[in-house]
Amino acid sequence: MKGHDVLISVKAPGKLYIAGEYAVVEAGFPAIIVALDQFVTVSIEAADQIGSIVSAQYQENSIYWRREDGEMVFDNRDNPFHYILSAIKVTEDYAKTLEKPLGVYHLTVESDLDSQDGRKYGLGSSAAVTVATIKALCKFYELPVTHDKLFKLAAIAHFSVQGNGSLGDIAASVYGGWIAYHSFDREWLKLAQKNYTFAQLLSMDWPGLDVELLTPPTNLKLMVGWTGSPASTSHLVDRVALNKAKQQRAYQDFLINSKACLKRMIKGFRDQNLAAIQAEITINRQLLNQLDQFTHAHIETPLLKKLCEIAQDFGGVAKTSGAGGGDCGIAIIDAHKHVSEVIQKWAENQITPLNFNVHHVEE
Template sequence: MTKTYHVTTGGKLYLAGEYAVLTPGQTALIKYIPILMEATIQANPDYQLSSDLFDYSVDLYPDKQYALIQETVSIVNDYLVKLGHTLSPFRLRISGKFEKNGKKIGIGSSGSVIILTIKAMAEFYKIHLSADLLFRLASYVLLKRGDNGSMGDLACIAYEDFIAFTSFNRQKIRKLIAENELLTVLTADWGYQIRPIKVTLPCEFLVGWTGTPAISKDMIELVQASISSDFLEQTQIVVEQIEQGLKKADQELVSVGLKRAGQLLEKLHPAIYSKTLQELVGATKNFTAVAKSSGAGGGDCGVALTFDTKSSCCLIEKWQQAGIELLWQEVLA
């Protein structure tokens, strides 16, 4: 009987530092969201890739819809051959959609699909991948595709943790990819930092979904030209404040820092804060809570930290009244 292997992975949301982290050396705080996607993989006479996002399956012959999965398989196959493995075809099925009512939720679906595919293949070939190597392989896939993101989402999803991610020079690594073979790139010094955050501040982490999808790639292209050295400097200061506040249980430092981080984004570009995102943030007024947009903005999700149970309940109620759906709720400490 053919053995079937199962793997899962989740998504992510930015607490602070989005947009700034597109610049090498900047830091963002990113929270793992365990809303899971699943993959099953088993030996098969031929390659067969399927996803419940599409109503058909493919092999490795290039297909536009399946390009992300196919390119991931190709790169991992290259890695396996270089490690001395004999390749074997398989059937890979990915299930789970980061969407509601047919609308995409911006918690990292493309990054999750890449990492899910890599994890499934590692399980199939019985090889151990550290969280860091998983991150590098996934980043390699996106960098080779010309993706314009920071790769922070991949770091968070690979580590399955609340992290502080300091970004690397992606142009430098793209050049490395173009001029070197895979193993050389994977073992090079990329210049990033990934630090898991141990939260000691008693608080709840809430995610509100506006119901309006936003395309991160398009938002980045729209906003990137507005990023100034002052924005980067101010954002780095507040990100460090928030990280320290979470670690040292300093509620004031976290509240002031998150509020300031949101103001910096609002000032950066008017497209970031949609009307509903403004309502999401404004709903925290009169509660011991603070909220801001998360990720690319323009719709999609916002995040909040609440510091007592009553504030959590009242905020959720106000969000519901504004048509904002509670997507995730978690006690951080």
């Protein structure tokens, strides 16, 4: 463990979905996701007797804890830090497998992933805070960690809190850049956690899991517009899950078509073909709108529809990003074309252009 005077500070990026939403929650179905240069930063400093967990976002909800018989004991029962606590537990379980002594520390969280008034942009803050916490604690305890191991630790921690979703936002936060992500089988993970040791779980292959780093064409410009109404991914995913049972045939068609669309889009990245990528973005938007018709999840709100139409008017393509229902839309446009016009028109229509760039994680 590091000396008492060393402050460890690490950051993990937020993400946006480019394509493949909703289908990606099914094991083995692909999505394309991008990491952005907006971060959650977690800092850790050794403490003497009493540790703390403090977030600038939740000043009034800082929680205090001490260690008793090797376990963390909390003074505040009610806290918004479930993901941080789950990340701590998983990392300390990992530390125990390597017989590292557990310490007491002050952990501080700062986030760029919300607007100034605390409204979420939909950039996957819960995933980024999970990844950053685990990264920081691995440094604190001097635990060996690769990208693949970090993904597994964070996936276990995040899934135990949220219980649904694809964990693609974890992958984006861990690997950075543009990725093609195929989700693993979460039902398998539930069983595996009961049947394998923690060390085995970290070293084995997870069925269906695949992460491929993509390189976009040089003339591809990603634009992000925020509609200012945050959406709850968990609730939207639940709503789709409830309605898909009634419409099994339509849902299966959606999955098949989404997979085919994403396969062609991934090929567009490999071929550095902007027109091919744009064509599939348009198809993916249509597929999500078809899904909306039988699940009534209200994925594309009127303002997100407007965002898409404006991008199209200037030769770009656009769609909702992530669960939809508010939050962000993305546009993909030729970098040499009408970028400034789209920005201006969005702003005139109460859509906030977000000046984010793609973030690449160091090896």
